[in-house]
Amino acid sequence: MFLDYVEIQVKAGSGGDGRISFHTEKFVPMGGPNGGDGGGGASIIAVADSQLTTLQDFRYKRIYKAPKGQPGGERDRSGKSGKDIYLRVPAGTIIKDLDSGDILYDLDQPGDEVVIVKGGRGGRGNAFFKTSTNQSPRMAQDGEAGEEKRLALELKLLAEVGLVGLPNAGKSTILASCSAARPKIADYPFTTLVPNLGIVSIGDYMSCVMADIPGLIRGAAEGKGLGHQFLKHIQRTRLLVYVIDCNEEDIPKARETLQSELVEFDPSLANRASLTVITKIDTVLESDLKEISEKLPSDYIYISAVAKMGTDEFLQSIGRELDEDRSQRATD
Numbered sequence: 001m002f003l004d005y006v007e008i009q010v011k012a013g014s015g016g017d018g019r020i021s022f023h024t025e026k027f028v029p030m031g032g033p034n035g036g037d038g039g040g041g042a043s044i045i046a047v048a049d050s051q052l053t054t055l056q057d058f059r060y061k062r063i064y065k066a067p068k069g070q071p072g073g074e075r076d077r078s079g080k081s082g083k084d085i086y087l088r089v090p091a092g093t094i095i096k097d098l099d100s101g102d103i104l105y106d107l108d109q110p111g112d113e114v115v116i117v118k119g120g121r122g123g124r125g126n127a128f129f130k131t132s133t134n135q136s137p138r139m140a141q142d143g144e145a146g147e148e149k150r151l152a153l154e155l156k157l158l159a160e161v162g163l164v165g166l167p168n169a170g171k172s173t174i175l176a177s178c179s180a181a182r183p184k185i186a187d188y189p190f191t192t193l194v195p196n197l198g199i200v201s202i203g204d205y206m207s208c209v210m211a212d213i214p215g216l217i218r219g220a221a222e223g224k225g226l227g228h229q230f231l232k233h234i235q236r237t238r239l240l241v242y243v244i245d246c247n248e249e250d251i252p253k254a255r256e257t258l259q260s261e262l263v264e265f266d267p268s269l270a271n272r273a274s275l276t277v278i279t280k281i282d283t284v285l286e287s288d289l290k291e292i293s294e295k296l297p298s299d300y301i302y303i304s305a306v307a308k309m310g311t312d313e314f315l316q317s318i319g320r321e322l323d324e325d326r327s328q329r330a331t332d
C-alpha cells in the first residue's frame with residue numbers, strides 16, 4: 001500500500017529522586033546536608049532518516065520506554081541522566097496525538113528532529129534545601145514523571161508528479177480528469193486551499209501519485225498568495241508539470257514566473273524534470289491555437305482536461321519522464 005500507518009505508545013524516563021544524606025566524619029556524627037540531585041529522565045526523539053521509506057520497523061514493536069534518571073548520591077553527587085532514545089522514521093512522516101487527534105509534528109526533511117516526549121527533571125537533593133533557619137533539612141524532591149503519549153505515525157503519500165500553475169489555470173481539473181480524486185473546481189482563483197493527491201494510472205502497468213497544489217503567484221516564494229506554504233509538497237516530486245491556460249496573455253512570462261518562484265524557493269528545483277502543459281484548448285479556435293503554439297517551444301503539450309483532448313498523450317509523456325527518472329536513479 002501507498003499509505004503506511006502505525007500506532008505506538010511512548011513514555012519518557014522519569015527523573016531520578018533527590019537524595020537525603022548528611023556529611024559524616026569522626027566526631028561529627030551529623031554534619032551539613034549533602035544529598036545530590038537526581039539525574040534527568042531520558043527523552044524520546046524522532047528523527048527523519050533519508051534511508052528509510054516505510055514505517056515497517058514499528059510494526060512489531062509498539063511500546064517505547066526511555067530510561068529513568070539515576071537518584072542523587074551522597075556527597076553532593078548528582079545522579080546520571082538517562083540516555084535519550086532515537087526513533088528513526090522516513091522523511092514525510094506525520095506524528096499525531098491519538099488522544100487529541102492533533103497533528104503534532106510533520107517531519108518533512110531528512111534530518112528533521114523533534115522531542116516527542118520529554119524526560120522528567122531530576123529531584124533536588126536535600127543539600128539544595130539548606131537555609132539559614134534549617135541547616136539540616138530532611139527533605140528531598142522526587143524526580144518528575146516523564147511525559148507519556150499515544151501517537152500515530154503516518155507516512156504521507158509521496159507525490160511523484162506535482163502540478164504547478166497560476167491560480168485558475170486548470171490544475172485541479174487535470175487531477176480530476178486523470179484520477180479518481182475529486183478536488184474542488186471553480187472559476188475563481190485560489191479555489192484549491194490545501195494540496196490534493198490522486199493516483200493516476202498510465203497504461204496498464206504504471207501508476208503514479210499526482211499532487212495538485214494551490215495556485216502560485218509572483219512573490220509566492222516570499223509568502224505571497226497561498227502557494228508558498230505548499231511548495232514544500234512539491235519539493236520531493238520527481239516531475240514538475242507547469243500548467244498554463246492557453247488564454248493566458250503572455251504564456252512565456254507565466255512559465256517564467258512559475259519557474260522562478262520554484263527556484264527561488266528551492267534552487268535544486270531548477271534541475272528537476274518538467275513538462276509544460278497548455279490547457280483549456282477547447283476554449284479557443286483551432287487556428288488561434290496554431291498561432292499560439294507556433295511561438296512556443298515544440299515540446300509543450302496541448303490538452304483540454306474538460307473535453308479530454310490530448311490527455312492520453314499527456315499521460316504517456318508523464319510515463320516516459322518517470323521511466324527515464326527511474327532508470328537514471330538506478331544508475332546513479
Ligand SMILES: Nc1nc2c(ncn2[C@@H]2O[C@H](COP(=O)(O)OP(=O)(O)OP(=O)(O)O)[C@@H](O)[C@H]2O)c(=O)[nH]1
Binds near residue numbers: 189192307
Ligand atoms: N473549458 C475548459 N475549462 C476548464 C478546463 N480546465 C479547467 N477549466 C475551468 O477553469 C476553471 C478553473 O479550474 P481549476 O481546475 O479549479 O483551476 P486551478 O488551477 O485548480 O485553480 P486554483 O485552485 O484556484 O489555483 C474552472 O471553472 C474549470 O471548469 C478545460 O480544459 N476546459
Ligand SMILES: [Mg+2]
Binds near residue numbers: 171173213
Ligand atoms: Mg485548484
